[in-house]
Amino acid sequence: xxxxxxxxxxxxxxxxxxxxxxxxxxxxxxxxxxxxxxxxxxxxxxxxxxxxxxxxxxxxxxxxxxxxxxxxxxxxxxxxxxxxxxxxxxxxxxxxxxxxxxxxxxxxxxxxxxxxxxxxxxx
Numbered sequence: 425x426x427x428x429x430x431x432x433x434x435x436x437x438x439x440x441x442x443x444x445x446x447x448x449x450x451x452x453x454x455x456x457x458x459x460x461x462x463x464x465x466x467x468x469x470x471x472x473x474x475x476x477x478x479x480x481x482x483x484x485x486x487x488x489x490x491x492x493x494x495x496x497x498x499x500x501x502x503x504x505x506x507x508x509x510x511x512x513x514x515x516x517x518x519x520x521x522x523x524x525x526x527x528x529x530x531x532x533x534x535x536x537x538x539x540x541x542x543x544x545x546x547x
Contacts, residue, residue, distance in 0.1 A: 427451065453485075454485040454486075455482075455485045455486050455487055457485070458478070458481050458482035458485040458487055459482065459487060459491065459492075459495055461478050461481070461482070462475075462478050462479065462482060462492060462495045462515075463495050463498070463499050465478050465511075466495070466496065466499050466503060466507065466508060466511045466515075467499065467502070467503050467507070469507065469510065469511070470511075470514070471514075472514050472517055472518065475511075475514045475515055475517070475518040476517075476518045478518075479492060479515070479518040479519060480518075489519050492515060492519065493515070496508050496511060496512060496515060
């Protein structure tokens with residue numbers, strides 16, 4: 425089905441495409457589709473299991489962790505920084521990372537007047 429027909433069916437809310445099936449998704453590669461789905465998950469404030477499923481699918485499609493994080497950076501102007509900040513720990517968990525890895529070191533450094541790189545801050 426061509427793009428004009430897909431748009432027509434979506435415009436009229438055709439019940440045959442209610443679940444997204446039958447829309448034809450061959451215009452995007454599997455990698456691109458996976459990245460778009462991650463961006464959509466960020467936009468709707470998805471749950472940790474949803475991020476897990478989408479990121480697992482993206483990795484299977486050849487997407488690496490840096491590209492997943494790149495999606496977060498790319499959507500900031502559209503969805504806003506607070507939305508991306510809320511998504512970041514969920515994405516980290518889905519990537520198998522601690523969501524605040526190393527932040528404890530930064531917090532301790534801030535308490536004694538040093539930045540996270542060990543440099544002293546004026547104060």
